[in-house]
Amino acid sequence: MYPVEVVTLFPDSVSGYLGASILGKAQEKGLLGVTVTYIRDYAEGKHRVTDDTPYGGGAGMVMKPEPLVAAIEAARARAPAGAKVLLMSPRGPVFTQARARELAKEPGLILVCGRYEGVDERVMPYLDGEVSLGDFILTGGEVAALAVVDAVARLLPGVLGNEVSSVTESFEEGLLEHPHYTRPPVFRGAEVPAALQSGDHARIARWRRWKALQLTRERRPDLYARLEFNKADLKLLSKKEEEL
Known part of the structure; x- marks a missing residue:
């Protein structure tokens, strides 16, 4: 304890x-x-x-x-x-x-x-x-x-019940966290991104990483300036959302 x-x-x-x-x-x-x-x-x-x-x-x-x-x-x-x-x-x-x-x-x-x-x-x-x-x-x-x-x-073992959660949240990698969505798929004309509805886990992971990078660049340039990008990140940053 x-x-x-x-x-x-x-x-x-x-x-x-x-x-x-x-x-x-x-x-x-x-x-x-x-x-x-x-x-x-x-x-x-x-x-x-x-x-x-x-x-x-x-x-x-x-x-x-x-x-x-x-x-x-x-x-x-x-x-x-x-x-x-x-x-x-x-x-x-x-x-x-x-x-x-x-x-x-x-x-x-x-x-x-x-x-x-x-x-x-x-x-x-x-x-x-x-x-x-x-x-x-x-x-x-x-x-x-x-x-x-x-x-x-939240970081203590067993507290969240899902140990993956605490390491994928904002700031754990120096990035803001990607956006979240739940049902319904369409709310007042706003749709859940296609990647998240695709069932393709690799595509979902790419979209989440891409969005986290985009949000950090837009909202926390101080954090973004300290990031060390790998080749996959640089490739993601060159893409548009519909290309993910």
Whole structure:
């Protein structure tokens, strides 16, 4: 079982999602173990304060080091040795599919959700790193933590039930994924591509690869520029759809 712990000030905001759909089924099967830790449980005093005004002045509040570090240490004590402790933070490296694959090989994960203006810098020595979803700001780290758990869990053996699926999706080869279609064959005049209805598996594979290359070139030129094309790809790129 792959253990994940989410350390947060708002446990209700993550518990529902973690218990639903694929993540919920993975826990039922014993493939994934999820614990949600409430930071306020580790705060002292009558009011269990977890934030305070920033030194030097400025807007907003900063998460205090005492309760947050205590929560992290408690999570580490429960986790297997070597589990990674990561803070969800806009200043961390951007999370990618490659990073998800790396984390899926770790003994476990402890994801710390920041809030307000951020966390006291003295918390950093108790972390193994930071992770960002991208160049934008969220209200808190909970959404980012859920994204990381979801992406990593999908890569664990047995979670999807179809191991081929996780290696043919967007970004696994540096490509966007090809389009998908289902019944009916015609919807408001729009038809399913002929190749997908042909029953010819080789033709279907060619069409999917061709479409993935086309979509990546059109929508993510940054990814496309990094691709290394083989002879088959170069040949595909020279064809029109009706020639596949």
